[in-house]
Amino acid sequence: MAYVKNNIVKFILLLVIFSFIGSSVAQDKKVLLQSDKKKLEEEIKYSTKLLAETKKSKKTSLNQLVLLKKQIRDREKLLQTMQKQVLAVDETIKLNEEIIGDLNTDLKKLRDEYAQMVYFAYKNRDSYNKLMFIFAARDFNQAYKRLKYFQQYSEYRKIQSQLIVKTRDELEITIIQLEANKQEKMELLSSLMAEKEKLNQEKAMKSNAVQKLNKKEKQL
Structure with a gap:
């Protein structure tokens, strides 16, 4: 019975530690990266607006080139931030997989x-068998321990049953979280590919702008 009790305590501590680490550290990192991502997206949105205004004149200018360079730098930083987000999600996925294994x-x-x-309770389901089990002890101390064992047995079975339900529920919640993490990773990777495509387009625009400016300089 002491083994069961120790196992229960160990299990509860394990759940508390994993839950705290998994939710606190991962959430802090996620919030920080999301904040960085939002700031960079706002910078890119603003520079895109300025670029659109310079394009209205249909003339390549040095100002347009400067804006493109800044936008490319911001886009590269955004990609780095998103890659960190993917790594953070990967860490969360790994942690949740470990928790699921432990659970x-x-x-x-x-x-x-x-x-x-349950099997033991079935074998000792009547009072006669319980008494026989107690009186079969080799000495008084063992008989007393067996008596206490029966007295506590019902409560331990109840605790064990509750722990099974709690563990099963925790397992189901963690599996749902894991699936959500995997979906989040897929969405991040999709966004990452889209941002890379935009970066390539901006680099092509920059190259084109440089060529036009060089051509203008030669004409002067």
Whole structure:
């Protein structure tokens, strides 16, 4: 019975530690990266607006080239931030996979222990068998321990049953979180590809602007 109790305490501590680490550290990193991403997107949005205004004149200017260079720098920083987001999600996925593995292991142990308890309770389901088990002790101390064992047995079975339910629920929640993490990663990778395409377009625009400016300089 002491083994079961120690296992219960260990399991509860494990859940608390994993839940705290998983939610606190990952969330802080996610919020920070999201904040950086938002700032860069605002910078890019503003420079895009300025570029659109310079294009209205249909004349390539030095100002347009400067704006393009800045936008490319911001876009590259945005890509770096998004890559960090992907890595952060990967870390969360790995952590959740480890938690799921641990929860599955603990759930199996809890169910095995509970099955043993149910079997023992079945074998000693009547008062006569309980008394025989107690009187079969080799000495008074062992008899007393067996008596206390029966007194506490019902409560331990109840705790074990509650832990099985709690573990199963925690497992289901973590699996849902894992699926959400994987979906988030897919969306980030899709956005990352789109941003890379925009970056390539901006670099092509920059190259074209440089060529036009060089051509103008030669004509002067």
